[in-house]
Amino acid sequence: xxxxxxxxxxxxxxxxxxxxxxxxxxxxxxxxxxxxxxxxxxxxxxxxxxxxxxxxxxxxxxxxxxxxxxxxxxxxxxxxxxxxxxxxxxxxxxxxxxxxxxxxxxxxxxxxxxxxxxxxxxxxxxxxxxxxxxxxxxxxxxxxxxxxxxxxxxxxxxxxxxxxxxxxxxxxxxxxxxxxxxxxxxxxxxxxxxxxxxxxxxxxxxxxxxxxxxxxxxxxxxxxxxxxxxxxxxxxxxxxxxxxxxxxxxxxxxxxxxxxxxxxxxxxxxxxxxxxxxxxxxxxxxxxxxxxxxxxxxxxxxxxxxxxxx
Amino acid sequence: xxxxxxxxxxxxxxxxxxxxxxxxxxxxxxxxxxxxxxxxxxxxxxxxxxxxxxxxxxxxxxxxxxxxxxxxxxxxxxxxxxxxxxxxxxxxxxxxxxxxxxxxxxxxxxxxxxxxxxxxxxxxxxxxxxxxxxxxxxxxxxxxxxxxxxxxxxxxxxxxxxxxxxxxxxxxxxxxxxxxxxxxxxxxxxxxxxxxxxxxxxxxxxxxxxxxxxxxxxxxxxxxxxxxxxxxxxxxxxxxxxxxxxxxxxxxxxxxxxxxxxxxxxxxxxxxxxxxxxxxxxxxxxxxxxxxxxxxxxxxxxxxxxxxxxxxxxxxxxxxxxxxxxxxxxxxxxxxxxxxxxxxxxxxxxxxxxxxxxxxxxxxxxxxxxxxxxxxxxxxxxxxxxxxxxxxxxxxxxxxxxxxxxxxxxxxxxxxxxxxxxxxxxxxxxxxxxxxxxxxxxxxxxxxxxxxxxxxxxxxxxxxxxxxxxxxxxxxxxxxxxxxxxxxxxxxxxxxxxxxxxxxxxxxxxx
Numbered sequence: 052x053x054x055x056x057x058x059x060x061x062x063x064x065x066x067x068x069x070x071x072x073x074x075x076x077x078x079x080x081x082x083x084x085x086x087x088x089x090x091x092x093x094x095x096x097x098x099x100x101x102x103x104x105x106x107x108x109x110x111x112x113x114x115x116x117x118x119x120x121x122x123x124x125x126x127x128x129x130x131x132x133x134x135x136x137x138x139x140x141x142x143x144x145x146x147x148x149x150x151x152x153x154x155x156x157x158x159x160x161x162x163x164x165x166x167x168x169x170x171x172x173x174x175x176x177x178x179x180x181x182x183x184x185x186x187x188x189x190x191x192x193x194x195x196x197x198x199x200x201x202x203x204x205x206x207x208x209x210x211x212x213x214x215x216x217x218x219x220x221x222x223x224x225x226x227x228x229x230x231x232x233x234x235x236x237x238x239x240x241x242x243x244x245x246x247x248x249x250x251x252x253x254x255x256x257x258x259x260x261x262x263x264x265x266x267x268x269x270x271x272x273x274x275x276x277x278x279x280x281x282x283x284x285x286x287x288x289x290x291x292x293x294x295x296x297x298x299x300x301x302x303x304x305x306x307x308x309x310x311x312x313x314x315x316x317x318x319x320x321x322x323x324x325x326x327x328x329x330x331x332x333x334x335x336x337x338x339x340x341x342x343x344x345x346x347x348x349x350x351x352x353x354x355x356x357x358x359x360x361x
Numbered sequence: 362x363x364x365x366x367x368x369x370x371x372x373x374x375x376x377x378x379x380x381x382x383x384x385x386x387x388x389x390x391x392x393x394x395x396x397x398x399x400x401x402x403x404x405x406x407x408x409x410x411x412x413x414x415x416x417x418x419x420x421x422x423x424x425x426x427x428x429x430x431x432x433x434x435x436x437x438x439x440x441x442x443x444x445x446x447x448x449x450x451x452x453x454x455x456x457x458x459x460x461x462x463x464x465x466x467x468x469x470x471x472x473x474x475x476x477x478x479x480x481x482x483x484x485x486x487x488x489x490x491x492x493x494x495x496x497x498x499x500x501x502x503x504x505x506x507x508x509x510x511x512x513x514x515x516x517x518x519x520x521x522x523x524x525x526x527x528x529x530x531x532x533x534x535x536x537x538x539x540x541x542x543x544x545x546x547x548x549x550x551x552x553x554x555x556x557x558x559x560x561x562x563x564x565x566x567x568x569x570x571x572x573x574x575x576x577x578x579x580x581x582x583x584x585x586x587x588x589x590x591x592x593x594x595x596x597x598x599x600x601x602x603x604x605x606x607x608x609x610x611x612x613x614x615x616x617x618x619x620x621x622x623x624x625x626x627x628x629x630x631x632x633x634x635x636x637x638x639x640x641x642x643x644x645x646x647x648x649x650x651x652x653x654x655x656x657x658x659x660x661x662x663x664x665x666x667x668x669x670x671x672x673x674x675x676x677x678x679x680x681x682x683x684x685x686x687x688x689x690x691x692x693x694x695x696x697x698x699x700x701x702x703x704x705x706x707x708x709x710x711x712x713x714x715x716x717x718x719x720x721x722x723x724x725x726x727x728x729x730x731x732x733x734x735x736x737x738x739x740x741x742x743x744x745x746x747x748x749x750x751x752x753x754x755x756x757x758x759x760x761x762x763x764x765x766x767x768x769x770x771x772x773x774x775x776x777x778x779x780x781x782x783x784x785x786x787x788x789x790x791x792x793x794x795x796x797x798x799x800x801x802x803x804x805x806x807x808x809x810x811x812x813x814x815x816x817x818x819x820x821x822x823x824x825x826x827x828x829x830x831x832x833x834x835x836x837x838x839x840x841x842x843x844x845x846x847x848x849x850x851x852x853x854x855x856x857x858x859x860x861x862x863x864x865x866x867x868x869x870x871x872x
Contacts, residue, residue: 063693063694063697064694065692065693065694065771101452102631103448103451103452103631105631105694105698105714107694107697107698107701108698108701119710122630122631122632123454123630123631123632126451126452126453126454126630127454129452130452131448131452133445133448135445136445136446136448136449137444137445137446138444138446139372139376139444139446140444141376142372142375142376146372146375150368150371150372150375151449151453153368153371154368154369154450154453154454154455155453155454156454198449199449199452202454
């Protein structure tokens with residue numbers, strides 16, 4: 052069932068159109084990576100979905116609710132973290148979270164528990180009585196996420212949530228996103244850090260020049276797409292390369308010392324058989340790995356195929 | 362109260378109150394009482410009673426509630442927008458009333474706490490304050506004794522509270538509107554700083570404050586005070602109690618300012634705002650103002666008595682429409698949405714995107730019709746056609762200015778458009794008419810004749826009517842100029858809109 056449907060969405064800024072007839076749908080429980088170059092219209096699209104902007108024409112529905120007709124109901128079921136958000140710097144983290152829980156109509160008896168839970172989930176539990184203004188950038192980002200999720204929304208929209216986070220915080224964010232995915236939440240996350248999105252995303256929506264360039268199901272892509280194989284062969288020589296080239300579906304792209312980087316278009320079973328045949332042919336394979344950056348590959352595939360329209 | 366005592370109000374209390382601040386306000390008031398309480402009870406033979414305490418508390422009240430409180434109200438919205446916390450609030454489930462009123466009363470809560478202490482001192486000092494006979498010398502003392510003034514402490518306290526509310530609520534409304542609708546906001550620009558809202562709010566609050574302080578000051582002059590109290594006010598032909606009228610009028614305006622903030626909060630939270638509340642506001646303000654003219658109209662006979670009310674009402678409504686036209690944002694997206702939904706006959710969404718000036722136009726046209734009807738019944742002293750043509754010229758000049766200002770806003774995109782608009786006004790309403798009149802008519806004889814007769818030089822009004830409406834010129838010529846200029850300005854605006862929109866958008870809209 053679709054959580055979000057967007058039909059022929061057009062959005063104008065005073066001197067230009069930012070979104071052109073954008074249409075797509077996002078399944079309930081999916082985690083969608085919204086990617087695209089700077090200025091492609093990602094933030095505008097997210098703000099339209101979050102019922103923060105009035106669009107020129109088209110239709111957006113969230114869980115069956117028309118965003119233009121029921122913006123407040125949409126706000127109630129949505130958690131949104133903007134790319135440039137601010138915090139109430141003179142309030143403590145506890146006050147910030149309590150205030151947002153009140154605003155989101157969390158039942159009065161549950162407010163304290165919810166505040167503690169969110170602080171634990173985001174790793175802020177030891178800082179609850181600290182002022183928000185004293186937090187480092189990474190912790191401010193965590194607090195922003197906690198504020199967006201305080202009312203346990205069904206739909207979560209995060210615009211560049213990993214921006215400014217240190218490696219530890221990013222690992223924490225990935226874990227949190229996996230937890231949200233496991234809880235059946237629908238998440239749209241915009242980011243430029245594709246390797247991290249890959250850890251938890253199920254879908255990828257590519258926006259270019261205000262248009263949807265591609266909507267990819269990453270599972271399908273993983274099953275069908277051409278994979279990059281890194282095959283390490285001791286004393287890699289011409290004879291070994293000849294054997295590699297004879298393998299069906301395998302194309303050698305480059306070699307570096309004892310490592311051959313190849314593209315492979317077969318299924319996973321075929322891949323297993325190919326490895327067996329290499330070993331049987333006496334090729335001294337010391338390592339065999341599949342490149343894991345599928346999202347980046349998929350994105351590069353899409354962007355190289357699509358022309359950017361002005 | 363649930364609308365005011367909201368999460369937003371609570372957050373503002375966290376921000377505004379601290380143990381130090383809680384103690385500081387009573388300390389200042391205590392200091393005032395000790396200082397003024399120890400002053401001698403008479404000064405150079407004049408008994409001063411609680412005068413120093415009263416005026417000290419009034420000054421503190423003015424500075425704290427009207428100046429500081431208005432500043433807090435004017436900047437509270439801007440803090441949110443500049444701090445990038447506004448989206449969190451918009452995405453929350455808070456209601457528009459809780460958001461707007463919680464923010465207004467929360468941001469000013471400390472100033473009201475401080476002000477309430479000052480008001481308590483004012484109430485005490487004013488209640489125990491009476492002007493001594495010898496204050497203005499023996500002449501006044503010899504005059505017959507006046508009855509003692511009524512105890513108007515509640516009225517004075519109400520007016521003081523209202524002065525704070527008027528200033529703060531107006532500043533809040535203006536700063537909120539400035540961000541959402543007003544001048545120069547074409548797309549995402551930096552949020553305004555709220556200085557204009559602060560100054561206008563202080564001006565509004567000061568106006569009511571001065572009215573109140575005047576009453577108190579007049580206590581020192583019993584005869585003038587008695588005259589003021591006996592002054593009768595006529596509104597729609599009825600004698601009304603002056604104090605009651607002031608109270609209801611203040612409540613009327615405070616009410617509209619609060620409703621205005623609520624309506625803007627609704628718009629920001631993307632509720633559907635239809636323009637009927639705005640129309641009710643414009644109509645009620647004009648009706649309130651015209652109540653004072655009704656008395657004048659009863660002195661006239663026949664249709665003139667209606668004309669005496671309808672014509673000023675028409676001009677006031679046109680002025681409101683004009684203000685909206687020149688102040689509202691040149692938000693081309695909004696006009697595009699209006700056209701799009703109107704084409705699809707989705708009237709609710711079209712009305713939601715209707716700018717304020719356009720919503721005022723039906724009221725202007727209604728009053729135009731009423732004036733035209735009334736002018737047909739007046740005596741030969743007034744030419745009905747002349748009145749109608751003059752009103753039409755006013756409307757056409759309004760269209761000209763509105764088109765030019767929207768065109769300037771689109772051309773400059775928020776950079777230097779304020780200066781360009783100011784230059785436009787200086788040129789069209791000052792420099793160009795002056796240069797034209799003097800270059801065409803200037804001669805020493807003309808100048809002397811003009812000065813002696815207190816009339817403009819011959820044909821000067823005709824030349825002036827090229828630039829702005831004038832009742833003195835040939836009405837048909839004036840209207841012809843106005844029509845030509847309105848058409849030219851509309852054509853220029855249309856070309857600016859086409860330039861500012863990418864061709865693909867226009868093609869898309871046509872489809």
